[in-house]
Every structure is written in C-alpha cells, then in structure tokens.
Amino acid sequence: MITLLKNGRLYDPANNKDGVVQDIYIRDGRIIAKPSPTEKISHSFDLSGKVVMAGAIDMHSHIGGGKINIARMMLPEFQESRRYSEPEAHICSPNCSHHATPNAIETGFRYIEMGYTAAFEPAIMPSNARQAHLEMADTPMIDKGGYAMLGNDDFFMRMLASGKDQKAINDYVAWTLHATQAIGIKVVNAGGISAFKFNQRKLDLDEKHTYYQISARNIIKSLSRAVYDLGIAKPLHVHCNNLGAAGNFETTLNTINAADGLPMHLTHIQFHSYGIEGDRKFSSAAAEIAQAINQHKNISVDVGQILFGQTVTASGDSMVQQLNAKHANPKKSVIMDIECDAGCGVVPFKYRDQNFVNALQWAIGLELFLSVTDPWRIFLTTDHPNGAPFTCYPHLIRLLMDKSFRNEAFAKLNLDAQAMSNLKSLEREYSLYEIAIMTRAGPAKLIGMHDRGHLGIGAGADIAIYNDQSDREAMFSEPAYVFKDGELVVKAGKVIKVTWGATYTAKPEYDLSIEHDLKPYFDRYHTVQLRNFKIDTAEISQDGRGSIIVSKDN
Amino acid sequence: MRSIIALAKKTGATLDHMHSEATVRNTLTLQNSGWQTTTLNEVKNRADLILAIGTDIVSSHPRFFEQLVWNKDSLFNKPTPEVIYIAASGNTHAGVSPEGKAPKILTAKTADLPLLMSALNALAQNKSLKTDQIAGISIDSLQYLLSEIKASKYAVVVWSPACLVFAHAELTVQSITQLIATLNQSSRVAGLPLNSGDGDSSINNTSTWLTGYPTRNRFNAEQRGGEFTYDAYHFSTQQQLKNCDALLWISSFNAYSPPTTNAPTIVIGHPNIQFTQAPDVFIPIGIPGLDHAGTMFRMDSSVALPLKKIRDLGLPTLSMVLRDIESLIP
Numbered sequence: 001m002i003t004l005l006k007n008g009r010l011y012d013p014a015n016n017k018d019g020v021v022q023d024i025y026i027r028d029g030r031i032i033a034k035p036s037p038t039e040k041i042s043h044s045f046d047l048s049g050k051v052v053m054a055g056a057i058d059m060h061s062h063i064g065g066g067k068i069n070i071a072r073m074m075l076p077e078f079q080e081s082r083r084y085s086e087p088e089a090h091i092c093s094p095n096c097s098h099h100a101t102p103n104a105i106e107t108g109f110r111y112i113e114m115g116y117t118a119a120f121e122p123a124i125m126p127s128n129a130r131q132a133h134l135e136m137a138d139t140p141m142i143d144k145g146g147y148a149m150l151g152n153d154d155f156f157m158r159m160l161a162s163g164k165d166q167k168a169i170n171d172y173v174a175w176t177l178h179a180t181q182a183i184g185i186k187v188v189n190a191g192g193i194s195a196f197k198f199n200q201r202k203l204d205l206d207e208k209h210t211y212y213q214i215s216a217r218n219i220i221k222s223l224s225r226a227v228y229d230l231g232i233a234k235p236l237h238v239h240c241n242n243l244g245a246a247g248n249f250e251t252t253l254n255t256i257n258a259a260d261g262l263p264m265h266l267t268h269i270q271f272h273s274y275g276i277e278g279d280r281k282f283s284s285a286a287a288e289i290a291q292a293i294n295q296h297k298n299i300s301v302d303v304g305q306i307l308f309g310q311t312v313t314a315s316g317d318s319m320v321q322q323l324n325a326k327h328a329n330p331k332k333s334v335i336m337d338i339e340c341d342a343g344c345g346v347v348p349f350k351y352r353d354q355n356f357v358n359a360l361q362w363a364i365g366l367e368l369f370l371s372v373t374d375p376w377r378i379f380l381t382t383d384h385p386n387g388a389p390f391t392c393y394p395h396l397i398r399l400l401m402d403k404s405f406r407n408e409a410f411a412k413l414n415l416d417a418q419a420m421s422n423l424k425s426l427e428r429e430y431s432l433y434e435i436a437i438m439t440r441a442g443p444a445k446l447i448g449m450h451d452r453g454h455l456g457i458g459a460g461a462d463i464a465i466y467n468d469q470s471d472r473e474a475m476f477s478e479p480a481y482v483f484k485d486g487e488l489v490v491k492a493g494k495v496i497k498v499t500w501g502a503t504y505t506a507k508p509e510y511d512l513s514i515e516h517d518l519k520p521y522f523d524r525y526h527t528v529q530l531r532n533f534k535i536d537t538a539e540i541s542q543d544g545r546g547s548i549i550v551s552k553d554n
Numbered sequence: 555m556r557s558i559i560a561l562a563k564k565t566g567a568t569l570d571h572m573h574s575e576a577t578v579r580n581t582l583t584l585q586n587s588g589w590q591t592t593t594l595n596e597v598k599n600r601a602d603l604i605l606a607i608g609t610d611i612v613s614s615h616p617r618f619f620e621q622l623v624w625n626k627d628s629l630f631n632k633p634t635p636e637v638i639y640i641a642a643s644g645n646t647h648a649g650v651s652p653e654g655k656a657p658k659i660l661t662a663k664t665a666d667l668p669l670l671m672s673a674l675n676a677l678a679q680n681k682s683l684k685t686d687q688i689a690g691i692s693i694d695s696l697q698y699l700l701s702e703i704k705a706s707k708y709a710v711v712v713w714s715p716a717c718l719v720f721a722h723a724e725l726t727v728q729s730i731t732q733l734i735a736t737l738n739q740s741s742r743v744a745g746l747p748l749n750s751g752d753g754d755s756s757i758n759n760t761s762t763w764l765t766g767y768p769t770r771n772r773f774n775a776e777q778r779g780g781e782f783t784y785d786a787y788h789f790s791t792q793q794q795l796k797n798c799d800a801l802l803w804i805s806s807f808n809a810y811s812p813p814t815t816n817a818p819t820i821v822i823g824h825p826n827i828q829f830t831q832a833p834d835v836f837i838p839i840g841i842p843g844l845d846h847a848g849t850m851f852r853m854d855s856s857v858a859l860p861l862k863k864i865r866d867l868g869l870p871t872l873s874m875v876l877r878d879i880e881s882l883i884p
Contacts, residue, residue: 066855068763069759069762069763072762072763072766072767073581073584073758073762073768074584074585074588075585076585076766076767076768076784078766079766079767079782079784101766102766103762103763103764103765103766104764105764106766127593127595127856127857128856128857128858130849130857130858130859130860131759131851131856131858134760134763134849134858135763138556138763138764154599154629158629196742197596197600197708197742198707198742199707199741199742211630322590322738325588325735328588331587332584332585332586332587332588333588334584334588334589334590334591335588335589335590335591335738336590336591336592336744336856337591337592337593337596337744338592338593338595338596338856339593339594339595339596339856339857340595340596340599340600340629341595346588524627525595525598525599525627525628525629526595527594527595527598527621527622527857528595528857528859532859532860536860539849539860
C-alpha cells in the first residue's frame with residue numbers, strides 16, 4: 001500500500017530542502033523512493049500550496065513521571081482551564097491554551113494536533129523511572145523517551161568523592177541508561193539537590209558539597225565525560241546551578257567553560273541568563289550568554305521561554321524550588337527529598353506581563369532565540385509546563401517569525417522591563433526553514449533519532465502538513481494533516497485515529513560487573529532490591545501497545 | 555486501573571477507593587497548601603529523629619521501625635534515631651530501640667491534636683502563648699520538642715490520616731505540614747504521610763494521570779462530549795450509596811466485603827470474601843503479586859514496583875474481567 005503526498009512544499013533541513021516542491025511516497029510507515037509506474041498508489045493527497053515538514057520533536061517537556069502527577073493532584077482546579085475560551089493574558093491570542101497539566105491522553109492528543117510526533121521527558125529520576133514509563137505508556141499518538149537524572153544520587157556522589165576512575169563511572173552511567181530505559185543523562189543543579197538534604201541552601205559551580213566534598217564542576221565534568229565516552233548521541237543535559245537567581249549568568253558562563261570542549265546541552269537557558277544591572281538588580285544577560293553559545297560550538301541549548309498566564313513549575317531542583325515556594329501562586333507547593341537519589345519541587349506560578357521580572361524573563365528568552373545564530377544548536381521549548389504549557393508553541397513560533405507581532409507584544413509589557421531589554425533592536429525573523437531546523441532536524445540529530453526529523457528516503461513517515469498562512473500561530477496550531485508512521489492520524493487539527501508511539505532508548509555497551517558493587521549497596525542501604533529497580537523491556541512492550549527503539553550511535 | 559477507567563467511561567461511573575475517607579484528608583491538604591515530604595530510602599539513611607503524630611505507625615505499617623529506623627547500616631553514619639510520639643495509645647513499645655532506649659511520649663488524645671498542632675505552630679513562629687499548658691502538655695515540653703527537632707539533622711514527621719478520625723481532620727494535617735514548612739526555613743524536616751493500603755496510592759496516581767484527578771472523580775458523558783469531573787465530597791462512596799443505580803465493588807488484595815446497600819451489587823474480588831449481604835453477582839479473581847503480575851506504587855507514592863506471578867490457580871485477572879464486561883456494553 002503506497003500513499004502519495006503530491007506537490008507539497010518541503011522544508012527539510014536535514015536534506016537541504018528549503019521550500020522545494022516535491023512528492024513524497026510512503027509505504028509500510030516509511031518514506032520511499034518514487035515507485036515504478038506499475039505499482040498501485042492507494043491514497044493520494046494533493047498538497048499544492050501546503051507546507052510539509054517532518055513531525056516536530058520536543059526535546060524537553062515534562063510529560064511523564066512523578067512531578068507532573070503531583071502537580072495534577074495538587075491543582076485539580078487547573079483541569080477547569082480546558083474550558084477557558086478567553087486568553088488569560090492580554091498579549092495572548094485565542095490559540096494559546098493555558099492548560100498546564102493535561103492528563104496523559106490529552107498530552108498525546110494536543111502534541112499531535114500541532115504536528116509534534118515525539119516528546120522527551122527530561123527529568124526521569126531513576127527511582128521513579130517506572131512511573132515515568134507508565135505515564136508515557138498511557139500517552140498516545142507520539143513517540144517518547146527520557147533523560148535519567150544523575151549527579152545528586154548517593155552512589156554516584158560516593159564514586160566521585162572516593163576517586164573512582166572514569167571507566168567505573170562510565171559503567172554506572174551506562175547501567176543507569178539500561179536500568180531506566182532512558183536515552184540520555186541529565187544533571188539538575190549538580191550536587192545541589194543532595195546538598196539541600198544536608199541543609200545547604202545554595203551551591204555554586206565551585207562550591208563544595210559539605211558531605212562529599214566535591215563541587216558541581218567535578219560532577220558536571222565527570223558526567224559529560226562519561227556520556228561522551230559511552231558514545232551516545234544525546235550530550236549531557238545540564239540544568240545549571242543557581243536557576244532563576246539574579247546574576248546567575250556567570251555560573252552559566254563558567255559551566256560552558258567547564259565543558260572543556262566536550263558536547264554539552266544547557267537546558268532552559270532563559271532561566272540562567274540573568275544579570276544584576278539596574279535599579280532592581282535584575283537584568284538581561286542574554287547578549288553575554290548568546291555570545292558564549294555562538295563561540296562554543298560544543299554547546300547546544302533550549303530556551304525555556306516563558307509566556308504569560310497561569311502555569312506550574314515542576315522541577316527536580318528541590319533546593320531552588322524551596323526558595324521559590326514563597327512566590328507560589330496559588331499559594332501551595334510540594335517539595336520532596338527522594339530516595340537518596342534526587343528530589344522535586346512543584347510550585348504553581350502565574351507569569352504576569354505587568355510584573356517587571358516576568359516581563360523581562362519573556363524578553364530575555366526572545367533575545368536569546370534571536371541572538372544565537374546557529375538554529376541547529378538552539379531548540380524551541382517552554383520547559384513545559386515551567387515557562388508555559390507546550391500548547392503555546394504556535395504562539396511562540398509567531399513571536400519568532402513575525403517582528404511586528406513581537407514588537408506589538410513587547411510594547412504592552414511592564415515599562416521598566418521594556419527599558420531593560422534590547423529586544424526591539426533585534427530585527428531577525430525566523431524563516432520556515434529555521435523553524436524546521438529548530439523543531440525537527442535539530443532535535444532528531446541531537447537525540448539520535450536518525451530516521452526522524454527529516455523527509456529523506458528511509459525516514460519514518462512522521463509528517464506534518466500545514467496550510468501556508470501569514471499568521472504563523474494559526475498555521476502551526478492546526479495542521480491540515482499529520483501522518484504518524486505513515487498513517488493519517490490528524491485531519492484539520494483533529495485526531496482521527498489513535499496510535500501509541502514507541503519509546504526511544506540508548507543502550508551503550510558496558511561492563512556488567514558494576515553490579516558487583518551495586519548489588520550489596522542496594523541490599524544494605526536501599527529499600528528496593530536491585531532487580532526490582534531495573535525496568536525490564538518487557539514491562540514497556542508486553543501490553544501490546546508500547547515498544548522500545550534502541551538508538552544506535554556507538 | 556486502565557480497565558477501571560475504561561469501564562467508567564462506558565458507564566458514567568463515579569470512582570472512589572475503599573479507604574478514601576482517610577486518603578482524602580491528605581489529598582485536601584495537598585490541594586490546599588501542599589507539603590514537604592520524604593521517601594523511605596531517605597528515612598532509612600538520613601532520619602535521626604522520628605516524630606509520630608496521632609499514630610503508633612506499626613498498627614498500619616508493622617515493619618516500619620525494623621526496616622527503616624533500627625537499621626544498623628546507613629549511608630551517612632547517623633545515630634540511632636530518637637523517637638517521639640504525640641499520641642494517646644497504641645503500640646509505642648515498637649519505638650523502643652534495640653539497645654533498650656525508650657521513646658519519648660507526649661500523651662495526647664486524638665481530639666486534642668488540632669489544639670496541640672496549633673500551639674506548636676505558634677511556638678515555632680516565636681509567638682508566646684498565654685498559658686503554661688495545652689491539653690495537659692506543658693508549654694516547656696512543647697518548646698523542648700521544637701528544640702529537639704531543630705537540633706536534629708533530618709527529622710521525619712509521620713502521621714496517618716486514618717487515625718485522625720474527627721471532623722475536618724484535613725485542617726490538622728495542614729497544621730502538621732505547616733509546622734514542617736516553618737521549621738524547614740532553617741533546618742531540615744520532612745513529612746511522611748502514611749497511606750491506608752489496598753493500592754490506594756496506585757489508584758490515586760494512575761487515576762490522576764489518566765483523568766487529571768485523583769479519586770473521587772466521575773465520568774460525565776454529557777460534559778463537552780465526555781470528561782471526568784472531581785468532587786472530594788459528593789463523589790464519596792457514602793454519598794453515592796444514597797442514590798446510585800448500582801455498586802461495583804473491587805477488592806483484589808484483601809477479602810473485604812462491600813458496604814451494605816439497597817443498590818444492586820456486583821463484586822469482583824478476592825476469592826475468600828465472606829459476605830454479610832449476598833451480592834447480586836460475585837466474580838472471584840486472582841490476587842495481584844500472587845496469581846498474576848502487575849505494578850504497584852509504594853506507600854510513599856514515589857516508587858512503583860513490579861509485582862510477580864508466583865502461582866497459577868487459573869483465576870482471571872481484574873483487568874481481564876473488566877475488559878470482558880466492557881466489551882459487552884454497546
């Protein structure tokens with residue numbers, strides 16, 4: 001059975017196609033070369049005038065695991081926001097949804113209805129990984145996967161403090177990838193979550209953890225080396241220390257230097273680009289950060305743009321969230337220490353355009369988007385739901401592609417914040433080609449999804465087709481068609497067929513003898529046995545819905 | 555739980571857990587103010603003080619001290635934890651350390667806990683109280699208790715909503731969590747809310763990611779083409795039994811019989827249920843973790859564990875039965 005997509009205009013950066021009109025043929029879920037004239041075309045779609053891109057990939061979105069479920073449980077009132085028909089903040093447009101905590105089913109539906117065909121949970125706590133996979137298993141339509149959190153867990157901290165060699169650390173990191181069925185490794189406030197359990201309230205890059213006597217820099221260097229040595233595609237995912245603190249851009253710059261040229265991804269960089277200029281000692285350091293990113297080709301970032309309205313911040317960074325709890329809106333929060341492994345903090349938040357700090361955060365995010373020159377190294381995220389719900393992406397895309405729309409929004413912000421931002425002087429408008437890099441080709445390359453994010457022969461047929469409208473927000477809110485693995489699943493922005501997607505993992509080779517150390521450690525100190533800690537592939541695939549894909553890079 | 559939700563969607567059912575009278579006291583606190591909590595591994599390796607409020611812990615969690623408090627091995631060389639109860643009765647003997655050190659007991663009736671927690675909160679916020687005792691406990695004892703918590707490196711405060719049986723007990727839970735939040739401004743203290751068993755934390759977690767809400771939720775077919783709504787009061791079993799069309803009672807871990815009701819009753823559950831009132835239909839099923847595999851959330855809600863099948867009596871699983879029923883409903 002062959003499906004023909006005829007006359008579409010392709011934006012396929014991985015294959016250097018910038019608006020080329022070309023036919024696509026699909027068979028058995030994959031894009032194939034033009035078949036011989038004798039082969040029957042079963043379905044044909046005329047895509048004249050339409051924009052064709054690979055399915056989009058969200059490389060950082062909190063879609064599974066404990067934190068978001070705590071947020072749902074704590075904030076039943078958020079479910080009501082599904083019924084809102086009016087935008088919450090006055091610079092939002094009707095397409096903005098402010099539903100920050102959709103359930104698993106809605107999550108899959110809302111993603112595919114925007115043309116997204118994969119999303120990655122960036123903060124899987126190993127001890128909570130089974131829950132993350134259970135939730136993702138109940139998330140339909142899209143492919144998924146996650147990054148396992150290390151760098152605050154006692155076993156690793158102990159290895160590093162006792163001077164274990166890099167090979168042993170590499171084995172532990174690889175073991176964690178296998179045990180948690182993850183595709184990447186993340187470090188959150190390196191050492192800080194653990195330090196908070198010892199009553200430290202702040203940890204700078206070169207500050208020592210009081211118990212283990214190691215610094216965040218030690219942790220980041222060791223983990224980035226391990227990830228590099230193991231040869232997995234996804235570079236270490238780094239949530240820098242001092243998130244949200246005025247003046248934290250220096251920590252961020254120092255972290256970039258700490259990478260020592262190894263690949264490293266700095267996540268939600270907007271929250272880490274703050275200076276201390278001005279009367280209120282809070283300013284944009286986007287220019288300094290963007291310059292460092294432009295200079296360091298080993299660094300990639302995602303932005304974590306904030307957009308105005310009600311949301312909830314859900315982070316592994318219990319140390320910082322404990323400080324943020326006083327800003328909670330509504331006034332409630334959950335802060336947890338978890339399993340000598342990591343922690344979490346869930347704090348609801350309402351970003352307001354008339355609030356100086358919030359308005360400047362909005363501007364800083366956009367300054368970063370517009371000042372980082374290489375779209376292959378900067379990714380479009382709102383750190384869902386921390387900066388805004390992922391359903392705001394079409395709005396964010398329009399802000400990037402439409403200077404006058406952006407400047408009109410800027411003019412409505414808190415005036416003091418306007419005075420502190422150079423946003424209006426930034427002329428850049430993203431092209432469709434650049435958007436396709438940032439949301440498709442770039443993330444696929446970064447994560448190691450080699451047959452996704454592009455429209456070449458052999459690619460998985462995840463394809464989003466949009467009506468070319470000058471209002472880019474309207475355009476990206478409602479694709480004309482979305483194909484997932486070759487099947488038509490969305491028509492005119494609505495799901496017409498339910499599918500379940502696969503789970504992407506990385507399983508580098510390693511020395512199994514690491515379990516000689518882990519087994520007695522679990523037996524003596526843990527409350528779970530080693531064999532129950534590990535997630536078996538069958539747990540994900542045996543229900544007949546889920547499946548595991550192992551990304552091959554090494 | 556996936557099958558329960560699917561059946562609820564087909565039938566417009568209201569969902570509640572058999573122990574939710576207790577669970578809801580915690581849930582309401584979570585929804586009102588949130589909380590600061592910890593998990594079992596942290597307790598085992600970090601806790602140097604256990605404060606049990608209104609519970610002896612072991613009546614519902616018999617191996618708590620053995621597994622998590624009296625352990626000789628811990629990661630951070632902590633001392634054997636100090637144990638303090640604020641409680642009226644129960645098995646406080648379990649709080650005697652293996653070396654014979656007796657726990658501290660501040661004897662307090664359950665009904666006095668709201669007052670005592672308010673007093674502790676006031677003292678923790680450096681407010682003075684114009685009395686020298688609260689519910690028979692001297693202010694000095696309460697001050698001393700606070701100083702001990704502050705001096706500890708990692709105090710764990712344990713409560714059991716099932717033990718707090720009085721009107722608006724959620725406000726007392728909130729008072730406990732508020733005290734924890736206040737003390738955390740300078741030292742480390744964490745809560746450990748106990749669960750009530752029979753898969754309550756599994757059901758609440760799964761229900762939440764599938765429907766957006768923990769239990770006491772209902773599927774409304776009329777609402778926007780069908781969606782779940784939530785009401786912690788009206789959707790309780792007690793309220794619903796007054797006017798429901800039918801009761802479907804599921805009890806797979808233990809042989810609990812359903813509440814007495816005039817509504818037609820279907821029971822799917824443990825083969826050994828002894829009925830006080832014969833149900834209209836009874837379908838015996840296997841026990842998860844014994845007769846079939848499954849997944850279960852631990853009491854601290856952060857860790858999900860695999861359950862294995864260890865025998866074969868030929869009993870169907872709950873989800874098989876529910877799927878069969880669902881497939882017969884047009």
